[in-house]
Amino acid sequence: MLIARTPVRISFGGGGTDLAAYYERFGGMVVSASINKYIYGIVTKNFDTTFQVISADYRTVLNVPTDGSSYTNNSLELRLSQVIYEYFNLRVPINVFIASEVPPGTGLGSSSTASVTLCNIFSTLMGQSMNKAQLAETAYEIETQRMEAPIGKQDQYAAACGGLNCFEFTADGVRVMPLNMNAATVRTLERRLMLFYTGATRQARDILHEQRSSSGQRSGRTVESLHQIKALGWQIKEAIETGRLDDFGALLDESWQHKKRLASGVTNEFINTAYSRACENGAIGGKITGAGGGGFLMLYCHEDRQDAVQAALTGLGLQQVRFAFDFEGSRVLMHTNLLNAPFDWNT
Numbered sequence: 455m456l457i458a459r460t461p462v463r464i465s466f467g468g469g470g471t472d473l474a475a476y477y478e479r480f481g482g483m484v485v486s487a488s489i490n491k492y493i494y495g496i497v498t499k500n501f502d503t504t505f506q507v508i509s510a511d512y513r514t515v516l517n518v519p520t521d522g523s524s525y526t527n528n529s530l531e532l533r534l535s536q537v538i539y540e541y542f543n544l545r546v547p548i549n550v551f552i553a554s555e556v557p558p559g560t561g562l563g564s565s566s567t568a569s570v571t572l573c574n575i576f577s578t579l580m581g582q583s584m585n586k587a588q589l590a591e592t593a594y595e596i597e598t599q600r601m602e603a604p605i606g607k608q609d610q611y612a613a614a615c616g617g618l619n620c621f622e623f624t625a626d627g628v629r630v631m632p633l634n635m636n637a638a639t640v641r642t643l644e645r646r647l648m649l650f651y652t653g654a655t656r657q658a659r660d661i662l663h664e665q666r667s668s669s670g671q672r673s674g675r676t677v678e679s680l681h682q683i684k685a686l687g688w689q690i691k692e693a694i695e696t697g698r699l700d701d702f703g704a705l706l707d708e709s710w711q712h713k714k715r716l717a718s719g720v721t722n723e724f725i726n727t728a729y730s731r732a733c734e735n736g737a738i739g740g741k742i743t744g745a746g747g748g749g750f751l752m753l754y755c756h757e758d759r760q761d762a763v764q765a766a767l768t769g770l771g772l773q774q775v776r777f778a779f780d781f782e783g784s785r786v787l788m789h790t791n792l793l794n795a796p797f798d799w800n801t
Contacts, residue, residue: 456497456578460571461488462554462562464649464743464752465614466694466702467709468687470716471680472606474598477623483631483684483705484608484623485691486618488780495571497579499589507535510553518694520545534565535572542576550575553601556775560651561744563609569593570613574784586783587628590614599654616783620691634695644779648737648755648763650772652725652747678778680716686712702739703754719747728770735762745746749777757796 463486471482481649492533493667500506509532513564516532518539535550552571558564570593575594576779581798582593590610597603599711607628615630618640622629627629693702710729716719725742732740736759751772755763766773 455585455788456495456575456786456789457788458495458497458571458574458578458786459492460567460574460786461487461782462491462493462556462564462567462779463609464647464750465608465612466687467554467690468604468684469608471687472608472623473604474607476677476680477607478489479627479685480681482606482623483620483687483691484606484620485620485687485694486608486612488612488768488783489562489777490773490780491562491777493552493554493567493571495568495575496551497575498549500549500725503547504506505539505544505547506549506788507532508551509535510551512762520547531793534569534601535599538569538572538576538596538682541596541600542573544576544580546579547701548579550688555650559749560615561742561749563744565603566593566609567598568606569597570610570784574786578789584645586611586614587630589636589784590628592796612785614789617781618694618779620687631678633691636697636754639697639699640779641746643694643702644697646754647705647758647777648740648760649743649775649777650728650751650753650767651775652742652748652751652772654724661721675717679712682712683709699754700738705739705741706741706752706754707733710739713741721745724770725751728767728772730764731766731770735759735766737763766771775792 465484465486468484470481471477472484476482485563504517505520514532516536518536552568554564556562556564572591573589573592593610594607597605607623608621611628611630618633620631620633686705688706690702691704729740732753737753737755740751740753743752753763
């Protein structure tokens, strides 16, 4: 048996500048934190001749022949598992059970987190364990090249690395810079961040397709907004590292105003109402996580105003989710064989 887990993330600044259409020309950056909500992958041997994936979140099962015979999978949710399995050419019968602590499609990077989890699983089974950068790059390559997903690069790196980081993206590669924070600032930031589930999932592909197309232009409202978001991202990094957390909260708000201009569907009347209600009750700033359109609302709020914010938002039907930062990234929790040895199918 093999058990692996990978954390999802919340992003603070720079989101959208990690799309290749933007960062390959202008350079991008994202400030984010991994949190202790995980996607788990559990692997056991299968006693028939198929590769089987069981998704708890989508309540679906996929069976792929391991003899290389043709097979068509029309489920987008499980096709990723099949594509990663075929990428590693692991022609052995196994069961992979995938489960997440957060609903899929809610802006915490769960799809790329699942990709990183599966890459970690399959590379470990083959005795070719990858480092964090290799995990992130492999997952990104599979998602964008083989799945043609219109996504950025921040989610794979946050999932693989864990912790609080600034990721800088250029045409030459990715630079990972852990945030320079003392322990007291980390604890205070963790206490003052609030996360609320809006109850709405969304399909980020449509939003990201529009954003990627607009990002490919030399100028225009989307590109100018991304320039502003990137500049604010660097300010957010500085504010966090110097302990100016209230400034960080205000910068979150300013960045959110620019993010709403990136594409139609980033926000809606319900999200706007919830955000306004939170600020009226004491939140200094916040944003919708991920591409937008639903998912989770993240807020920065002092401890003495959090009860009022919580009451206001639960009154609208939102659900608060408690969390802490994760500093481990993607990891194998249990492996019945040596971590770097090929899986023994005779035991």
